[in-house]
Amino acid sequence: MEYVIEMLNIRKEFGNFVANDNITLQLKKGEIHALLGENGAGKTTLMNVLFGLYQPEQGEIRVKGKPVKISNPNIANDLGIGMVHQHFMLVDKFTVTENIILGKEITTGGRINLKKAEKEVRDISERYGLAVDPQAKISEISVGMQQRVEILKTLYRGAEILIFDEPTAVLTPQEIKELIQIMKTLIKEGKSIILITHKLREIMEVADRCTVIRKGKGIGTVNVSETNPNELANLMVGREVVFKTEKKEGIPKEDVLDVKDLVVKDARGIAVVNGLNLTVRAGEIVGIAGVDGNGQSEFIEAITGLRKAESGSIKLNDNELMGLTPRKITETGVGHIPQDRHKHGLVLNYPIAENMVLQTYYKKPFSKNGILNFKEIYSKAKKLIAEFDVRTPSEYALARALSGGNQQKAIIGREVDRNPDLLIAAQPTRGLDVGAIEFIHKRLIEQRDNGKAVLLVSFELDEIMNVSDRIAVIYEGRIVAVVNPKETTEQELGLLMAGSNRKEAGEGTHV
Amino acid sequence: MSKRLRNILTPLIAVVLGIIVGTIIMLVSGYDPVAAYTALWNGAFGDVYYTGEVIRQVTPYILAGLAVAFAFRVGLFNIGVEGQFIVGWLAAVWVGVSFDLPKIIHLPLAIIAAMVAGGIWAFIPGLLKARFRVHEVIVTIMMNYIALHSVNYIINNKLNQGSSKTGMIHDSASLRSPWLQEITTHSTLHWGIIIAIIGCVFMWFLLEKTTRGFELRAVGFNQDAAHYAGMSVNKNIILSMVISGCFAGVAGAMEGLGTFGYMAVQGGFTGVGFNGIAVALLGGNTAIGVFFAALLFGALKIGALSMPLEAGVPKELVDIIIALIVFFVASSYIIRIVLDRFGKKEVK
Ligand SMILES: Nc1ncnc2c1ncn2[C@@H]1O[C@H](COP(=O)(O)OP(=O)(O)OP(=O)(O)O)[C@@H](O)[C@H]1O
Ligand SMILES: [Mg+2]
Numbered sequence: 079m080e081y082v083i084e085m086l087n088i089r090k091e092f093g094n095f096v097a098n099d100n101i102t103l104q105l106k107k108g109e110i111h112a113l114l115g116e117n118g119a120g121k122t123t124l125m126n127v128l129f130g131l132y133q134p135e136q137g138e139i140r141v142k143g144k145p146v147k148i149s150n151p152n153i154a155n156d157l158g159i160g161m162v163h164q165h166f167m168l169v170d171k172f173t174v175t176e177n178i179i180l181g182k183e184i185t186t187g188g189r190i191n192l193k194k195a196e197k198e199v200r201d202i203s204e205r206y207g208l209a210v211d212p213q214a215k216i217s218e219i220s221v222g223m224q225q226r227v228e229i230l231k232t233l234y235r236g237a238e239i240l241i242f243d244e245p246t247a248v249l250t251p252q253e254i255k256e257l258i259q260i261m262k263t264l265i266k267e268g269k270s271i272i273l274i275t276h277k278l279r280e281i282m283e284v285a286d287r288c289t290v291i292r293k294g295k296g297i298g299t300v301n302v303s304e305t306n307p308n309e310l311a312n313l314m315v316g317r318e319v320v321f322k323t324e325k326k327e328g329i330p331k332e333d334v335l336d337v338k339d340l341v342v343k344d345a346r347g348i349a350v351v352n353g354l355n356l357t358v359r360a361g362e363i364v365g366i367a368g369v370d371g372n373g374q375s376e377f378i379e380a381i382t383g384l385r386k387a388e389s390g391s392i393k394l395n396d397n398e399l400m401g402l403t404p405r406k407i408t409e410t411g412v413g414h415i416p417q418d419r420h421k422h423g424l425v426l427n428y429p430i431a432e433n434m435v436l437q438t439y440y441k442k443p444f445s446k447n448g449i450l451n452f453k454e455i456y457s458k459a460k461k462l463i464a465e466f467d468v469r470t471p472s473e474y475a476l477a478r479a480l481s482g483g484n485q486q487k488a489i490i491g492r493e494v495d496r497n498p499d500l501l502i503a504a505q506p507t508r509g510l511d512v513g514a515i516e517f518i519h520k521r522l523i524e525q526r527d528n529g530k531a532v533l534l535v536s537f538e539l540d541e542i543m544n545v546s547d548r549i550a551v552i553y554e555g556r557i558v559a560v561v562n563p564k565e566t567t568e569q570e571l572g573l574l575m576a577g578s579n580r581k582e583a584g585e586g587t588h589v
Numbered sequence: 590m591s592k593r594l595r596n597i598l599t600p601l602i603a604v605v606l607g608i609i610v611g612t613i614i615m616l617v618s619g620y621d622p623v624a625a626y627t628a629l630w631n632g633a634f635g636d637v638y639y640t641g642e643v644i645r646q647v648t649p650y651i652l653a654g655l656a657v658a659f660a661f662r663v664g665l666f667n668i669g670v671e672g673q674f675i676v677g678w679l680a681a682v683w684v685g686v687s688f689d690l691p692k693i694i695h696l697p698l699a700i701i702a703a704m705v706a707g708g709i710w711a712f713i714p715g716l717l718k719a720r721f722r723v724h725e726v727i728v729t730i731m732m733n734y735i736a737l738h739s740v741n742y743i744i745n746n747k748l749n750q751g752s753s754k755t756g757m758i759h760d761s762a763s764l765r766s767p768w769l770q771e772i773t774t775h776s777t778l779h780w781g782i783i784i785a786i787i788g789c790v791f792m793w794f795l796l797e798k799t800t801r802g803f804e805l806r807a808v809g810f811n812q813d814a815a816h817y818a819g820m821s822v823n824k825n826i827i828l829s830m831v832i833s834g835c836f837a838g839v840a841g842a843m844e845g846l847g848t849f850g851y852m853a854v855q856g857g858f859t860g861v862g863f864n865g866i867a868v869a870l871l872g873g874n875t876a877i878g879v880f881f882a883a884l885l886f887g888a889l890k891i892g893a894l895s896m897p898l899e900a901g902v903p904k905e906l907v908d909i910i911i912a913l914i915v916f917f918v919a920s921s922y923i924i925r926i927v928l929d930r931f932g933k934k935e936v937k
Contacts, residue, residue, distance in 0.1 A: 404818075405820070405821075406819075422814055427811075428806075428807070432803070440800045
């Protein structure tokens with residue numbers, strides 16, 4: 079059997095912490111090889127070793143049977159290895175082409191030949207069905223497109239082996255479909271792919287084989303055709319996982335959040351929330367379903383005070399929130415799990431413990447008379463880390479050093495623990511493993527059962543259908559329908575999200 | 590290699606590299622580096638007199654370094670320390686000459702005046718940044734020129750006591766000490782170093798131990814997250830500039846109340862504020878780092894004065910060495926990579 083990549087008995091340590099412990103991964107030519115493991119299992123670390131960002135303490139890497147030493151990403155590039163990172167590395171102000179040729183410019187007489195580069199980028203883009211506009215600016219294209227630029231970047235550099243680190247975590251369902259198509263095209267053109275994902279469905283759909291790691295150790299490699307999602311989940315977590323969260327019937331009480339005729343403009347001055355009305359009651363979870371870009375983000379930012387609303391009213395337990403500062407809104411009883419954990423959720427250069435008190439540091443017992451009480455802060459953090467199973471070397475570790483999923487768990491722990499009257503959860507399970515998702519869903523439902531209001535925004539229809547008591551469909555900045563998850567279907571929701579009205583959508587499902 | 594060790598090693602290696610390249614330059618231009626460095630060392634620590642001079646020189650460097658470092662920790666680049674230093678100097682001297690009060694009131698009053706002057710001078714760029722997102726680098730540079738020329742105007746037209754100088758401050762506002770001068774065989778050493786050390790402790794305590802420091806650092810690292818967490822980004826930006834300016838103003842008071850006892854019309858910038866940038870950079874923007882970096886700069890500056898006489902080396906060469914050290918610190922990225930490689934090998 080011919081392997082293009084063999085990583086044999088790789089060991090990687092961070093200080094005393096072993097992130098990869100004797101992991102073996104062999105990639106066949108022309109296959110899509112999934113890499114599965116819980117948050118913090120060491121997937122990204124292993125791929126960073128392959129890409130030359132980290133040096134392993136032990137183990138051997140072979141490319142096409144030849145032992146190699148990959149001491150930096152340039153060597154990885156030369157060996158035909160390309161990586162699409164969990165967080166993109168693009169220059170916002172540059173065009174697609176400029177980003178792609180960065181570091182590998184085509185020059186004629188010392189000057190960059192942009193024409194030629196553009197043509198080349200367009201050729202590659204067409205060949206693999208990427209449909210990227212070489213002249214567009216990065217800041218003006220969608221996240222999905224940006225990801226394709228990252229893919230193009232690796233192809234432009236002649237990559238034969240592509241590593242995708244959780245590529246679908248940031249994509250909308252439609253974009254995921256397209257990405258899967260792209261990956262299939264890549265394989266047809268003779269590339270080989272390593273795919274990291276937490277979504278078992280995606281593994282079942284595209285992968286040929288799957289290597290599972292658990293807490294840094296290699297568990298084994300299975301043929302996807304001979305397994306099923308349940309077995310994969312059990313292998314990865316080491317116990318039985320339930321996929322559908324059990325929940326009792328909710329007992330909604332008084333209105334907690336009451337939004338009326340809300341208008342919010344985005345950065346370009348366009349009213350992306352345009353006359354939105356919504357109520358969320360105590361003891362219920364309202365899920366917002368919608369295609370990305372229909373005003374979800376701006377709606378949340380308006381409630382939490384991060385963005386100024388133009389008009390309308392936002393009432394929390396009869397207190398008007400409009401015009402209040404984020405601090406006041408937090409104190410009034412709003413918790414917020416933000417969509418972008420790196421931008422809003424964490425100070426990456428703070429220890430994880432200090433991130434746990436990001437909104438409460440000025441209160442007792444975390445400080446007194448303006449002096450921080452580190453003992454209290456760290457013991458609080460320790461408790462939350464244990465309770466929410468945040469896998470971190472210690473509470474002193476910088477937030478930056480945590481795996482993506484564990485950063486997310488830390489934020490969720492912080493927000494849930496504050497026990498707000500209204501908890502806003504925006505894409506709360508993005509990048510989480512199935513075990514963690516199950517846990518988070520339970521906690522959201524627990525909040526509801528304790529008589530709190532929960533507003534859930536998610537692109538995952540599964541999640542919306544599973545967790546919500548009511549589903550509000552958002553379209554072009556308005557709630558166009560409110561449906562009961564028990565009486566609707568994914569198809570109906572899909573149609574509503576696309577803008578067809580209730581009646582048409584309902585009929586659609588009966589056909 | 591631990592991060593801490595690396596943070597300490599990086600500036601040390603930069604210093605060593607600066608000295609090595611300085612040696613090469615001296616050899617190439619035909620000077621004797623051994624004699625030169627001996628003269629430099631003796632000129633700084635060879636005698637209590639020189640040591641007194643070094644400490645006196647270090648005092649404003651520490652405070653100017655703190656000023657730059659403090660703003661930097663909140664993500665702001667205060668190039669205006671020079672201007673805040675000049676207005677602080679004038680304010681201290683003005684209070685020093687205009688009033689006649691008991692020392693216990695007069696001295697603190699003069700220092701507070703310097704603080705307020707420096708603080709106001711930095712408040713303006715802070716406000717413009719917070720309100721209109723005007724870049725603080727541009728505003729602070731402009732404020733430096735405004736400071737220089739306004740102060741010269743005031744000295745010439747309001748406080749002139751002949752030969753373009755203010756009068757001497759009253760003894761009750763002076764930081765000078767006959768005792769300190771005596772034990773250092775009549776150097777110009779004064780009590781200011783105590784204030785500089787208090788400044789270091791204050792900065793460390795404020796940033797690391799208080800809720801205010803928690804906010805300031807958070808704003809420095811990630812404004813979006815700070816905003817999300819309910820901190821007022823604008824308030825913290827303005828506050829950090831004001832505190833930075835206060836440090837710079839006090840640095841000016843050290844010259845006005847300690848070293849000189851008066852203020853003369855300035856032909857150009859004093860350079861203290863700009864050296865503060867280098868000190869902060871070398872000291873990694875921490876209070877303790879600034880302290881040691883200022884010590885180095887002060888020693889080099891004073892020691893250099895002996896180099897022309899003792900070793901025949903022009904003192905400009907010391908400026909070149911200082912510049913080289915700053916250069917190597919600024920390129921500490923390279924040193925860091927080398928250290929990382931080195932650290933890896935050790936583990937194996
Ligand atoms: N630079 C680092 N310093 C210290 N510890 C680190 C560093 N990078 C990762 N770790 C630790 O190594 C472990 C594995 O992290 P890694 O990012 O590989 O996880 P992952 O499997 O990709 O998880 P996720 O699915 O959440 O992205 C984590 O516990 C993390 O805290
Ligand atoms: Mg990861």
